[in-house]
Amino acid sequence: MTSTQAARPRIGVDVGGTFTDVVLTTADGAVHPAKVPSDAARPAAAVVRAVTEVLRRHDIAAEDVEYFAHGQTFALNTVLQRAGARTGLLVTAGFPDLLDIGRLRLRDPIDFFAAPAHPLADRRDVREIPERVRADGTVELPLDERALLDAVADLRASGVTALAVCFLHAHAHPAHERRAVELVRAAHPDLVVAGSAELWPEEKEFERATVAVLAAHVAGLLGGYLADLTERLRAAGLRCPVHITKSNGGVMSVTGGAHRGNESDADGRAPLRAAVETLLSGPAAGVAGAVRLAAAAGVDRLITMDMGGTSVDCTIVDGAVPYSTDSALGDFPLLIPAIEIDSIGAGGGSVAHLDASGVLKVGPRSAGAQPGPACYGRGGTEPTLTDAYVVCGHLAPEAPENSESFADGAVTIDPEAARAAFRPLADRLGLDVRQAAAATIDVATAMTHARLLPLLARRGVDPGATHLVAYGGAGPVQAVALARALAVPRVLVPWSPGTLCAFGALVSGLRQDLVTSVGETTATLDDTRLETAWKDLTERALAWYAEQDATLHTTVTTRRWADVQRAGQSFTLPVVLPDDAPATVAELRRGFAAAYHAAYGVDASAAELDVRNLRLTLTADAASPPLPSATATGGAAPRPHRLYENGAEVAAVKVARADLPAGATLAGPAVIAAPDTTVYVPGGAVARVDPAGNLLIDTGVARGEAG
């Protein structure tokens, strides 16, 4: 890659519920964030508007852009609103309630009034197909093709517009399921048909069926959205490859290779894969961006804290990004590897109120984006956490008092409205307005802390050795208080915390995860089987790569890993094979013994092992991914600011983030105002600007300044 190519403009976009964020990198190496309101009805239109606007602002011709990647919540919202296709499901006879039964466990096993969970494919749209394959591949009952086609005709007549197929053991012995999918596609070329094993060949019938149903439900609309987006971008003059972010923190091509649109895609599989691989992509891109920035700052142990209006989303990165193969998406499990993100606490819109005992509670009800916090002046009157920050002076964006610009001018902050909203609550608590607001912040901090601590314990991570990386609109306001409660010594606030997801989309590499089932113990398993299986996965991964528009992603690496358990136990550990190690049982054994000892302190080096799945991950990082560098040269001096902390109003300073050059330090109490958020640096904490423009805040816990 030559330097001229690397220096051409690139664009990353994140489509959120309220805002569509854009990050543009330009020829001079600068990184420019921007924000426009989202368009719920036509999300692609908002994307193109944002792109056009940012290009115009920086006077760049669309055809000069060399790369475009975007994260979308379209697929996720389609699932959560159940707005996709009416989806039918074909199952092995004897298992009609596969989706309804699921894994049995109730979400709250003691709530007598819990509403039942409803599958995405209604039981009325499930058909049992006479066929049966045993676990060893023996055909117990041949596929009844006539019954199959009759069932599909019946479903179509009743209004089903997409179909999922999941037969028992298809992950290992796919012949029946594959034949069924082929027959249906041949008989109904216009019907979206998702086979469970072709999408994700992993054992566990309920979870695999869910993958197929999610894909079938979303594929049609997502395909339409992506086609619309591509068309609009082309019309706007973009000629570069178009990528979308995936739940695994990587990206995939929309244009080029396999993605030539639904009609030219013979079996319609590309949108199906895109549907299930991108479901959790929005927050994943943010984590990918945070990890990238942290790595550049020399930090590899971190807790990401993405705090928006409705929730706080956290990922614990202990050297490596954690991947979960049992994420949840509303009511549905997702087997396909996704960055492990836990939604743990009260977002800025959470409403403060008193419960039946007169105790101060924050949330779970949220004022959301509409009407939003009282200080947004959009009709909200209840006191929210964001209002509490405003009352205490912790959230104080740039611009003059009383008409402050926030979120790039999209929101105006009205401190008096925030104070008014807190007055009734303060009266009932017998406190003044600022005390009530401070109490609200303390309660929110305790809640988030209480949910984060068990998550750290789940992974055996010591918070004292990590950084908290705070982003989202409210993250940098809340971060130091949370870090102190957790005894985390440092907070890192990225250069542009409000557009980190868009930045993540821009810098993420191509990534594909593949799985194949083994289900054999080391009593019989031989090296040849491992070698053959991983070779096959590697070939499939490379075939996927060949279909990508990988102009900028030329360095390919693959990683082999496996799900292994002790024979007779029922929980696996991931075992990663070193890159240069041969694919042998002995290597797996070595890796497993180490992982097992780390987790349980027990020596399992002589145990019989049960190898459930082999996995392969292909990554191809973007050549010379753009990284921001601090551009501020030191402008206006800090202005005096008053804020409320530790029960008293104190003299503080306020400075615009744009006025803090690399290397500048600022001791709290202070607020650092930026177009997209405010960074609150409490007394006892010290902020420093790193060369990339990130803020590193020493929380003071290591020095005993605060606890």
Next chain:
Amino acid sequence: MRSSPVTLEILTHRLTAVVEEMAETIRRTSFSVFVKQTADFGTCLVTPRGEVFAAPRTISGNLMIGIPAATAIASLAPYAPGDVGISNDPDGTGGLVTHLPDVWLWAPLYAEGRIIAYAFSFVHASDIGGDVPGSISWHHTDIHQEGLLIPPAKLREGGRLNEALLRTAVANTRVPEENRGDIEAQLAGLATAQRRIDEITATFGAAAVTDAVEDLLDEAERRATGILRGFGDGSHRFVDYVEGLRAEGRPAGTGEVLVPPTRLAVELTLTDGRPHLSFQGTSPQVAEAINLPTGGEPGHYMLVFALVNYLVSRDPGIPYNSGLVRAVTADLPPGSIVNPGPGATCGVRAAVFFRIMDCVLGCLAQAAPDAALATGSGAVAIATVAHTDPTTGRRHVAVGQPLTGGSGGRPGLDGLHGTSYTGGWLRNVPNELLEQDVPVLVEEYRYRPDSAGPGRHPGGAGIVLQLRALADGVTLAVRGMERLEFQPWGVAGGLPGAPGRAVLNPGTPGERELGRVNVLELAAGDVLRVETAGGGGLGDPAERPAADVARDQARGLLTEDAARRAYDVDAAPTRAGRGLFDVGPARRAHEARWPPPLQERLIAALDALPPARRPAAYRRAYLAAERAAGTGPITDAFLAAALRAVIDQKETRS
């Protein structure tokens, strides 16, 4: 309140974090199936008096509210920092332990030089020794068959591990390495508790913490009594049964009685919101291993589970602690099945625990008919498949498949299908994994049509599991089947759910009803079909909207015939005269044969015997009266004769 409304909320979160962190630590570092698969473990914090003030809601099984901790605490006093107690002894811990596989650990938590609380945890060990793998069998009659007993002892003293005790304990089990790992996981969990209490008290001070704890307990009590006060004063009684055993191979409810049913009678008296639970009229302790050791503790967790869940469901924000049951008083007759004497067998005490839950819901239904719930399948059976490989001779055991049925109809809501509030935390095993593990073919795993009790809000459907052995040498153990005879009852016009059943080789000449199953050897080609009970219905089926009935039919939950029988206004039989509850024909027949006053007379007469003698005497007298009565009802005369034989024996022997 002693605390400010702000500090109280902050400390609530901080204390909850402690028990959840303990639970996550145990889950991460233990490696037994009961922790990983069925979440059968727990953690909590208790006051020095022994009241639980913090417990996790969602990580593990929810059985911590009301644990009696005082006896266990006192048994090892005085404590020093670094001490940890251990026990699995029901008698020695005053009912903290309710069966031997539950290994409990506890540790004092210090702040400012004094004990401000104790941390407790338990893990259900996959095996604790005794005469069967897994250590649990309905047939145990002697507690020493149930495994190793560890009376309360200090596993760690002043930070020093008693390695001899630990080694001896785990060596007496079939899975020593696993048990050691689980105990070490619990030690790690307890250690995090002290560390976090140090942090919290350093910030807030010990006094603020103890004040908040008292406030939280008081608030739970205040809000609980507030809810119950709304029901008005009154006494409400409900009787239900744990089934006995009949001669095998006959349809449910027929065949000679070999083991009598166990009677559970609960009277809930509400006085100004304060509940009193009387168990007078409840069976004496029995020979089967279903006795429930409660230590006579009124608010014992296995007595109040339904009440606690009811309160938490009604008021989801109520503090979740033992204050919820502080006002509970109880009459637990010594020597009865709910307060047995020392040494009573208790492996399957869950059967009684579940039935008490039904009785309490029955009482609450009378206290508040508008908020009544019908009962669910009332059982959790665990099906475990084992196979002995003919070539290697090695025995392989597949993880158990939990089999539970539907929940009862709920106010404004239909029942939950396939699972219920007894064991709602259990996860099933994917059939693909089961079939890879052992040579069986699962022919059906689905909801059971027509099993739900009809009603305005029907109960939930039961589950069908049908499997075929693909090889000889397949052993099936099914533990905990119940409601094969006495159906889950319906409420307020709702009908009872279908009873469960288990049948070998259905639809063949060799078809055989299996009753509770227990352990079954299958030859290649043998088919076992288990059908779990459906939940009882709530409200008059005639009031169920036709569209809902049609939807149930379209979803395969209801056949056309059954829909007509239950929901067709013209065809359905009148429900007049059935009262608040519909318990179904089998129970009505049982009570016609054994009139309740005679049951109570039998039970009362055994009070004269020492507790250890009651199990045999109860069974003998019951069976003697059965035999004497032939097919007719039990009469005063038959019962008197049967009792005379038992009492005479007592007099000649003692």
